[in-house]
Amino acid sequence: MALDETTCAITADDTGCTVLHVDMDAFYASVAVRDRPELRDRPVIVGGGHRGVVLSATYAAREYGVRSAMPMTRARRLCPQARVIPPDFERFGAVSAAIMETFRSVTPLVEPLSMDEAFLDVSGSLRRFPSPTQVGVYLQARIADEQRITCSVGVATTTQVAKLASRRAKPDGLVVVPPTGITAFLHPLGVEELWGVGDKTAAQLHRLGLQTVGDVAHTPESVLQRAMGPAFGARLHVLAWGGDDRHVTPRRGHDEPERSIGSDETFGRDTDDPAVVLRELLRLSTKVAGRMRAANVSGRTITLRVRFFDFTTITRSRTLRDATNQTPEIYATAADLFAALGLQRARIRLVGVRVEGLGDTATAARQLMLGQREHGWEDAERAVDRATNRFGGSAVRPATLITPRSDQSQAP
Numbered sequence: 001m002a003l004d005e006t007t008c009a010i011t012a013d014d015t016g017c018t019v020l021h022v023d024m025d026a027f028y029a030s031v032a033v034r035d036r037p038e039l040r041d042r043p044v045i046v047g048g049g050h051r052g053v054v055l056s057a058t059y060a061a062r063e064y065g066v067r068s069a070m071p072m073t074r075a076r077r078l079c080p081q082a083r084v085i086p087p088d089f090e091r092f093g094a095v096s097a098a099i100m101e102t103f104r105s106v107t108p109l110v111e112p113l114s115m116d117e118a119f120l121d122v123s124g125s126l127r128r129f130p131s132p133t134q135v136g137v138y139l140q141a142r143i144a145d146e147q148r149i150t151c152s153v154g155v156a157t158t159t160q161v162a163k164l165a166s167r168r169a170k171p172d173g174l175v176v177v178p179p180t181g182i183t184a185f186l187h188p189l190g191v192e193e194l195w196g197v198g199d200k201t202a203a204q205l206h207r208l209g210l211q212t213v214g215d216v217a218h219t220p221e222s223v224l225q226r227a228m229g230p231a232f233g234a235r236l237h238v239l240a241w242g243g244d245d246r247h248v249t250p251r252r253g254h255d256e257p258e259r260s261i262g263s264d265e266t267f268g269r270d271t272d273d274p275a276v277v278l279r280e281l282l283r284l285s286t287k288v289a290g291r292m293r294a295a296n297v298s299g300r301t302i303t304l305r306v307r308f309f310d311f312t313t314i315t316r317s318r319t320l321r322d323a324t325n326q327t328p329e330i331y332a333t334a335a336d337l338f339a340a341l342g343l344q345r346a347r348i349r350l351v352g353v354r355v356e357g358l359g360d361t362a363t364a365a366r367q368l369m370l371g372q373r374e375h376g377w378e379d380a381e382r383a384v385d386r387a388t389n390r391f392g393g394s395a396v397r398p399a400t401l402i403t404p405r406s407d408q409s410q411a412p
Contacts, residue, residue, distance in 0.1 A: 262354025
């Protein structure tokens with residue numbers, strides 16, 4: 001379906017469109033070829049093994065009709081010149097985890113649907129970003145820069161419409177469906193596009209003479225209920241008119257601690273200035289520590305991530321004696337790890353700080369030092385947390401971070 005630029009476009013009014021569906025483009029194939037420039041723009045299939053099916057295919061292979069879940073024998077017949085690569089699930093998992101962490105750096109309301117897609121509720125992010133569309137643009141740019149793969153974004157008022165919009169945006173696009181354009185967007189689509197309509201249900205609707213979502217919308221609800229059952233018939237009618245009471249539900253419950261919490265930052269310009277890097281490590285450590293305290297978790301392993309101008313990436317970790325969620329300890333460890341690298345005028349593109357092996361702070365054992373004051377950094381940082389929660393993230397911060405940075409990041 002050709003998109004009507006007046007109702008569904010990146011420039012459309014996105015007021016109230018606080019639901020995003022972000023979907024990686026040919027995720028497994030993109031990850032498989034990102035470090036192999038000789039395979040770029042060539043047909044590549046990821047799959048094989050004991051299942052003997054296609055896990056993913058590049059868009060160059062899809063032009064020959066290759067699709068996910070297709071038997072490998074058929075895929076090879078359709079595209080005999082394709083390069084077949086076995087899946088590397090460890091790498092896929094690492095990239096997926098990094099992407100989900102990027103989502104959570106924008107909003108805590110992230111509902112992963114699979115390794116390569118998620119719903120995001122960005123209603124609380126509009127204090128940082130001017131609009132939901134700009135959140136999507138930011139995520140696309142950051143994922144492209146940090147992971148070197150592309151994604152497509154749907155922006156809408158409901159999860160169903162956002163997911164359909166991201167599908168229309170592929171590859172590497174963004175589609176906004178404003179409230180006034182929902183029916184114009186939905187009604188020309190085939191009935192199989194509706195949430196919960198599989199092959200059998202679509203065939204049943206076709207037998208009723210209903211080919212498009214618009215056909216379903218204009219069929220009396222009572223007719224749909226008699227044909228499809230009272231509950232499902234009523235729901236189909238609601239979905240066909242763009243209604244959807246489904247909310248973005250974070251998969252990780254509030255009582256389930258995260259296994260790790262981290263944050264990365266890509267410099268606006270590559271830097272070889274250690275002072276700039278250390279200042280950024282302090283900012284990231286402050287951010288990570290605040291998120292840990294908000295989740296009531298502490299961790300012992302601090303990991304430093306450094307990406308150079310040529311996209312070479314290294315990580316270094318250190319495990320502390322005691323679990324912590326305090327900025328000074330996290331920053332000191334990250335700074336020591338950076339100093340131990342002994343970099344001399346190396347051009348750095350990105351740095352990141354992560355704390356791993358998290359557990360409940362209340363049950364974390366901690367050895368008290370002789371003569372240690374009863375009230376110290378923990379109380380001070382809790383006070384900072386209360387101030388930032390009330391007045392915003394810039395209300396209280398380390399003095400080093402008050403000086404305006406010349407290396408502005410990509411985030412607004």
